[in-house]
């Protein structure tokens with residue numbers, strides 16, 4: 001009986017060890033073939049692309065920016081369970097267990113082969129993993145017929161595997177995580193941003209700052225591993241009436257504009273955090289597209305990222321005079337890797353999924369009836385102007401406050417139309433106009449504040465904004481799918 005459970009534990013351990021060794025070797029090979037192709041990453045990316053939109057939305061909503069860590073953790077846990085099972089299986093049905101290991105490898109290979117930005121070397125990590133996994137499992141579970149020579153061999157193999165695995169892990173950590181990329185200096189803008197008008201930031205404790213600090217800027221993308229593009233070799237292809245190709249130096253040599261623009265994600269729930277503000281430096285997209293020539297009948301700008309992700313932007317919006325740009329700078333610095341280094345798109349007034357392509361490598365003016373983009377293929381709207389929104393930042397929900405004057409403050413946005421007014425309401429009392437802070441343009445959010453004479457009791461505070469076209473945020477709660485949430489943000493506080 002004890003002997004039996006001992007066997008099972010040893011078999012499970014052999015399975016775990018084999019798959020661990022396979023993964024370590026795969027990660028190591030992936031480092032040398034470009035780092036985008038580690039099996040855990042490719043399986044995760046495939047899961048992201050295959051997951052139905054509501055599942056993705058649930059993941060973003062529930063885990064926020066930790067969604068990717070949760071996914072990787074889940075895949076690792078599943079792999080551990082499967083590999084322990086394969087080890088136990090190997091003790092009785094070796095052929096079947098080997099088939100299982102090979103099956104895992106095939107899954108990894110398939111995931112790698114179907115990535116949109118696949119290159120042949122992306123298949124190597126999964127192949128190396130299959131070879132390592134089957135070899136290790138065979139060695140570790142060889143029937144103990146010729147003991148003690150066999151036992152010695154098993155011991156040696158086991159130690160070898162552990163050494164190999166830890167070496168692989170170590171090397172993975174020691175090798176440079178990103179290719180050395182040429183540092184570049186941003187040129188002075190031909191058209192600089194106007195200085196922020198005085199009073200843009202009310203500096204109220206707890207209120208979202210006007211310019212979002214680097215670390216606090218929301219991040220939304222499907223990239224499980226951040227593409228690391230080399231600014232020295234990056235090029236942008238513009239497939240217009242003629243095809244032109246630009247290097248970063250070409251982009252920097254043209255006249256750049258600098259503008260304050262607030263980005264927003266369509267997945268943002270009422271009162272949610274997926275909006276951020278920065279000062280962007282870039283090349284006007286209209287100039288670039290006119291240089292390549294816009295084919296007659298084109299109504300969509302399809303932009304493609306180095307990792308295969310695509311966005312479709314209404315050409316009309318890019319050409320209507322707004323500051324749509326190929327951005328290379330953010331708050332006076334080159335774009336950080338996770339912001340699309342070395343270049344991304346920024347289009348005022350449109351949600352990110354139809355406009356803000358990071359790690360952009362191709363621009364293609366085309367037609368909506370010919371090509372679809374990543375999220376529109378999945379049912380999200382092709383036209384996605386940012387909806388008017390407002391949020392209460394202070395006080396925090398469920399706060400307990402003293403009676404008397406209380407500062408209520410937050411942000412509101414209606415990019416490119418501009419916020420005309422914000423109002424706050426306590427319970428069923430009449431709506432009260434609030435003070436709006438200054439803004440540099442209609443393309444940014446605006447801070448607001450109001451002093452409430454709080455009286456004891458439990459109160460619901462509600463906010464609503466009206467844009468410059470005269471439209472007020474509707475009370476109806478609508479979820480983000482398919483073109484952005486509506487509804488009014490409210491909080492409950494206690495005054496005692």
Ligand SMILES: Nc1nc2c(c(=O)[nH]1)N[C@H]1C(S)=C(S)[C@@H](COP(=O)(O)O)O[C@H]1N2
Nearest residue numbers: 218219220221222265305309352353356358
């Ligand atoms: N390459 C790439 N670019 C992308 C995305 C993506 O998944 N891949 N997501 C878009 C979405 S949905 C949004 S809201 C913005 C977010 O930009 P940020 O991460 O810099 O805040 O990037 C856009 N650009």
Ligand SMILES: [Mo]
Nearest residue numbers: 265266352353
């Ligand atoms: Mo988004």
